[in-house]
Amino acid sequence: MVHPYIPNSRETRDQMLREMGLSDVEELFKDIPPELRIKRGLDLPPAMPELAVVNHVKSVLSKNLPFTKMPSFLGGGVWPHYVPAHVRQIVKRAEFLTSYTPYQPETSQGMLQALFEFQSLVAELVGLEVANASMYDWATSLGEAALMSARVTGRSKFILPKIISKDRLSVLENYAAGPSLELVEVDYDRETGQVDLDQLARKVDDNTAGVYIENPSYLGFLETQVDEIAELAHSKGALFVVGVNPISLGLLRAPGDYGADIVIGEGQPLGNPVSFGGPTLGIFACRGEQRLLRQLPGRLIGMTKTVDGKDRGFCMVLQTREQHIRREKATSNICSNEALCAVAAAVYLATLGPRGLRELAEVCAANASYLMKQLSQIEGIKVPLFKSPHFNEFTMQCTRGSISWLNAELLKRGFHGGKPLRREFPELGEAALLCTTELHTKENLDGFVEAVRKVMEG
Amino acid sequence: MMNYHQARWICESCLEPLIFEMGNKGGSRGILLPRGVGAEINIPEKMLRKSLNIPELSQPEVVRHYTRLSQMNFCVDTGFYPLGSCTMKYNPKVNEELADLDEVANIHPDQDEGTVQGALEIMYRLERLLCEITGMSKMCLQPSAGAHGEFLGMLLVRAYFRARGETRKEVIIPDSAHGTNFASAGMAGFNVVVVPSNNRGRVDLEALRAAVSEKTAALMMTNPNTLGLFEDEILEISKMVHDAGGLLYYDGANLNGIIGKARPGDMGFDIVHLNLHKTFSTPHGGGGPGSGPVGVAEKLEEFLPVPVIEYDEEQGRFWLNYNRPHSIGKIKSFFGNFGVLVKAYAYILSMGADGLKEAAEAAVINANYLMHKLADGKSFKVNYDGPCKHEVVLSAEPLKRETGVTARDVVKRLLDFGLHPPTYYFPPIVPEALMIEPTETESKEELDRFIAAMKAVAQEARTDPGRVKAAPTATAIGRLDETRASREPILSWRMYQRLKPK
Numbered sequence: 001m002v003h004p005y006i007p008n009s010r011e012t013r014d015q016m017l018r019e020m021g022l023s024d025v026e027e028l029f030k031d032i033p034p035e036l037r038i039k040r041g042l043d044l045p046p047a048m049p050e051l052a053v054v055n056h057v058k059s060v061l062s063k064n065l066p067f068t069k070m071p072s073f074l075g076g077g078v079w080p081h082y083v084p085a086h087v088r089q090i091v092k093r094a095e096f097l098t099s100y101t102p103y104q105p106e107t108s109q110g111m112l113q114a115l116f117e118f119q120s121l122v123a124e125l126v127g128l129e130v131a132n133a134s135m136y137d138w139a140t141s142l143g144e145a146a147l148m149s150a151r152v153t154g155r156s157k158f159i160l161p162k163i164i165s166k167d168r169l170s171v172l173e174n175y176a177a178g179p180s181l182e183l184v185e186v187d188y189d190r191e192t193g194q195v196d197l198d199q200l201a202r203k204v205d206d207n208t209a210g211v212y213i214e215n216p217s218y219l220g221f222l223e224t225q226v227d228e229i230a231e232l233a234h235s236k237g238a239l240f241v242v243g244v245n246p247i248s249l250g251l252l253r254a255p256g257d258y259g260a261d262i263v264i265g266e267g268q269p270l271g272n273p274v275s276f277g278g279p280t281l282g283i284f285a286c287r288g289e290q291r292l293l294r295q296l297p298g299r300l301i302g303m304t305k306t307v308d309g310k311d312r313g314f315c316m317v318l319q320t321r322e323q324h325i326r327r328e329k330a331t332s333n334i335c336s337n338e339a340l341c342a343v344a345a346a347v348y349l350a351t352l353g354p355r356g357l358r359e360l361a362e363v364c365a366a367n368a369s370y371l372m373k374q375l376s377q378i379e380g381i382k383v384p385l386f387k388s389p390h391f392n393e394f395t396m397q398c399t400r401g402s403i404s405w406l407n408a409e410l411l412k413r414g415f416h417g418g419k420p421l422r423r424e425f426p427e428l429g430e431a432a433l434l435c436t437t438e439l440h441t442k443e444n445l446d447g448f449v450e451a452v453r454k455v456m457e458g
Numbered sequence: 459m460m461n462y463h464q465a466r467w468i469c470e471s472c473l474e475p476l477i478f479e480m481g482n483k484g485g486s487r488g489i490l491l492p493r494g495v496g497a498e499i500n501i502p503e504k505m506l507r508k509s510l511n512i513p514e515l516s517q518p519e520v521v522r523h524y525t526r527l528s529q530m531n532f533c534v535d536t537g538f539y540p541l542g543s544c545t546m547k548y549n550p551k552v553n554e555e556l557a558d559l560d561e562v563a564n565i566h567p568d569q570d571e572g573t574v575q576g577a578l579e580i581m582y583r584l585e586r587l588l589c590e591i592t593g594m595s596k597m598c599l600q601p602s603a604g605a606h607g608e609f610l611g612m613l614l615v616r617a618y619f620r621a622r623g624e625t626r627k628e629v630i631i632p633d634s635a636h637g638t639n640f641a642s643a644g645m646a647g648f649n650v651v652v653v654p655s656n657n658r659g660r661v662d663l664e665a666l667r668a669a670v671s672e673k674t675a676a677l678m679m680t681n682p683n684t685l686g687l688f689e690d691e692i693l694e695i696s697k698m699v700h701d702a703g704g705l706l707y708y709d710g711a712n713l714n715g716i717i718g719k720a721r722p723g724d725m726g727f728d729i730v731h732l733n734l735h736k737t738f739s740t741p742h743g744g745g746g747p748g749s750g751p752v753g754v755a756e757k758l759e760e761f762l763p764v765p766v767i768e769y770d771e772e773q774g775r776f777w778l779n780y781n782r783p784h785s786i787g788k789i790k791s792f793f794g795n796f797g798v799l800v801k802a803y804a805y806i807l808s809m810g811a812d813g814l815k816e817a818a819e820a821a822v823i824n825a826n827y828l829m830h831k832l833a834d835g836k837s838f839k840v841n842y843d844g845p846c847k848h849e850v851v852l853s854a855e856p857l858k859r860e861t862g863v864t865a866r867d868v869v870k871r872l873l874d875f876g877l878h879p880p881t882y883y884f885p886p887i888v889p890e891a892l893m894i895e896p897t898e899t900e901s902k903e904e905l906d907r908f909i910a911a912m913k914a915v916a917q918e919a920r921t922d923p924g925r926v927k928a929a930p931t932a933t934a935i936g937r938l939d940e941t942r943a944s945r946e947p948i949l950s951w952r953m954y955q956r957l958k959p960k
Contacts, residue, residue, distance in 0.1 A: 007901035047810030110531030170787035178647035277567030277792025279747035304943030324637035328644030340743030351488030363494035370497035
């Protein structure tokens with residue numbers, strides 16, 4: 001018996017071999033040197049029936065405790081949101097799910113148009129003219145943004161804020177290693193968390209390729225000096241790069257409107273599950289100028305016409321930037337991206353519309369605002385650490401006991417606490433990053449506050 | 459032969475309109491949201507957005523629109539998809555259901571380790587399975603795609619030589635390699651040295667010997683290579699590179715041709731990337747998400763990204779180890795495309811050791827069968843003798859010389875037969891290339907239909923070449939002007955509004 005995923009029976013297989021004048025399949029592998037051939041077979045379990053696979057995988061996974069079963073206040077780069085049922089169903093349609101990159105546009109118009117719509121929706125959201133069809137995640141978008149800034153300006157210094165996810169920073173360092181870009185951090189005001197403008201002004205110079213900020217910042221507060229930062233970057237001819245949580249843009253000013261040349265971010269919250277941190281969806285957008293466009297990494301879908309000029313259609317464009325033509329001179333090596341997550345994002349944004357997205361952003365921010373207020377009344381808890389407006393994430397400091405102790409106690413009381421920040425920002429003491437979204441009910445928020453109070457009162 | 463016509467939703471002079479061209483302004487929306495606690499939010503006026511120009515649509519409009527778009531998209535569930543080097547095999551449905559479970563979709567990467575033991579266990583077990591399949595010592599599951607894995611591989615090469623106090627700047631790549639190899643090496647700061655193929659379609663040993671030196675950091679190879687041929691001198695190649703102190707990198711895009719039959723680790727490869735969305739059947743989603751795990755030999759383990767998943771036998775507990783002083787750090791946020799990893803894990807268990815070997819054998823039989831039936835020298839020929847492995851590269855040069863019909867024309871005409879055409883014009887060392895990878899999940903009937911279609915197109919090229927040149931006509935849309943699309947790019951609705959004639 002052959003495996004159920006393989007259609008040709010032994011008989012058919014033998015018939016095909018005979019037609020080729022062969023008697024044994026091994027004749028087709030005779031070019032593999034005998035000493036390289038696997039003798040006893042791979043040391044893997046034998047094929048399992050579908051039902052056994054399901055039972056096994058489910059039994060292993062039952063050791064996970066999803067945030068749908070126990071409220072969680074974790075965000076920090078991927079954020080739990082409700083994924084509407086129809087968004088899931090559309091991206092599960094086999095036509096989207098089981099197709100390859102649309103190399104043959106005539107038979108792949110569906111995917112191409114959906115991705116063009118994704119590009120268009122992202123462009124509106126961030127306030128720029130061009131967005132690509134996706135990168136792997138926010139962190140790799142940041143790496144590519146630094147490389148692109150260097151190529152566009154012919155310079156080698158990239159300035160970034162000290163408040164940034166250290167994992168994201170590590171990815172950036174790896175991307176910057178090839179062309180030996182110099183990464184320069186700018187400190188923050190200890191009171192407000194805002195970028196230290198004086199220090200930034202001193203560090204931006206004629207060799208600065210790009211100035212990067214995040215808004216909202218990694219620690220949840222808004223960077224409000226955006227116009228000044230844009231001005232500083234542009235005055236020295238550097239590009240201004242802004243990283244975003246796209247949900248916030250339902251409410252917040254588009255970075256394109258305050259001078260951003262490149263906008264990047266994490267698109268996961270737009271209709272994609274958190275899924276333990278992947279698949280994610282790297283957003284990458286830029287101004288529509290030629291000098292930027294030529295250096296843009298990643299796949300781009302463009303609008304065109306049929307050769308006879310009659311119908312409007314879509315195809316991949318500007319592939320001369322890409323690896324299969326330019327090879328080592330390509331703007332990036334990226335090939336496969338996160339297309340299906342981009343389709344989910346398009347369906348999600350089309351579903352919410354401007355009002356829905358604004359309401360969603362407001363609910364996320366209002367829940368955070370409420371939670372900050374309630375937590376700040378607890379003895380031994382300081383919330384937030386920075387005197388700045390916040391979106392849906394904020395810092396919480398525990399002045400009596402450690403965050404790991406607090407989180408362990410909260411776990412016993414049925415809550416996933418915030419993300420400990422000790423490894424990333426030791427200067428903040430025992431602090432955690434908390435996040436709220438529309439998933440949180442008033443009962444969740446009040447219950448969490450109560451639990452923190454009980455633990456702290458001990 | 460199959461009679462085929464793709465759905466064609468059309469209104470006036472465009473297919474299904476863009477969402478920006480649909481709906482009524484003034485309040486439609488596709489979903490209601492919870493109200494939240496209604497607390498005051500404190501965002502300064504100057505940071506608030508004034509307007510957002512995205513469509514306002516009801517839910518049924520959104521669903522119908524994207525359903526119609528999906529109907530204008532060919533996929534492997536609907537038909538034969540022999541796109542060379544892409545391994546478009548059947549994507550088992552059970553894997554989709556598993557990856558959608560609450561315990562996969564709704565867990566956060568920063569949760570307490572005690573609450574994600576199942577996820578860590580799946581990754582740990584998958585890593586062990588992939589190590590056994592490839593013959594490598596340890597794997598990193600972080601990369602999101604094959605090219606991402608290549609980039610990580612090149613960073614590991616850098617770290618390895620840096621730790622040894624050596625500066626080696628050259629990466630050698632055969633002329634038949636995937637374009638990503640060159641780009642990945644370039645991104646990591648290496649200079650690329652290209653070696654030609656010999657008249658057997660394999661790496662030219664003499665040219666390689668001349669290229670290898672004390673400057674060589676690594677040789678990147680695909681085996682079977684992009685011509686579908688096994689690099690049968692791999693042991694000599696491996697020795698040559700290692701004797702010069704270099705490393706050997708394996709591009710796993712073509713692993714399906716030898717899985718269960720031979721392992722890159724045994725061939726001497728030090729670094730291996732896999733494409734789970736090819737060999738391990740996770741769906742490609744129209745371009746991603748993929749997953750490109752990287753395996754290494756023992757001497758490179760210490761440089762792998764953090765965290766490494768460990769198992770504490772005493773406490774019976776999986777944990778994330780960040781304490782790796784020689785690690786290169788991170789290549790992606792969090793741990794990789796976990797949802798994809800779950801599917802690949804379920805696939806390997808479903809196939810088992812024998813199933814994977816059987817897959818390689820069936821894939822190779824299918825590819826050789828196509829070569830046997832199609833490479834008649836009159837319309838299509840092979841430039842290098844077989845047997846091939848998982849794919850065959852035909853040249854349509856004889857057909858072009860006789861009729862003027864190109865590989866590209868053939869490809870476009872094949873669309874009318876309800877199948878996806880092969881990769882074309884790649885690898886560049888074969889003129890008029892048609893790179894065909896049938897995979898093991900296609901039946902002989904399906905292959906015979908493809909063979910008949912190829913022969914019908916070749917016949918037509920002689921009797922009615924105009925018809926071939928005018929193809930496709932059975933698809934949602936006719937042949938597109940791709941040159942114009944790149945010369946005057948329109949990349950978004952916003953750009954379209956600016957550029958369109960008033």
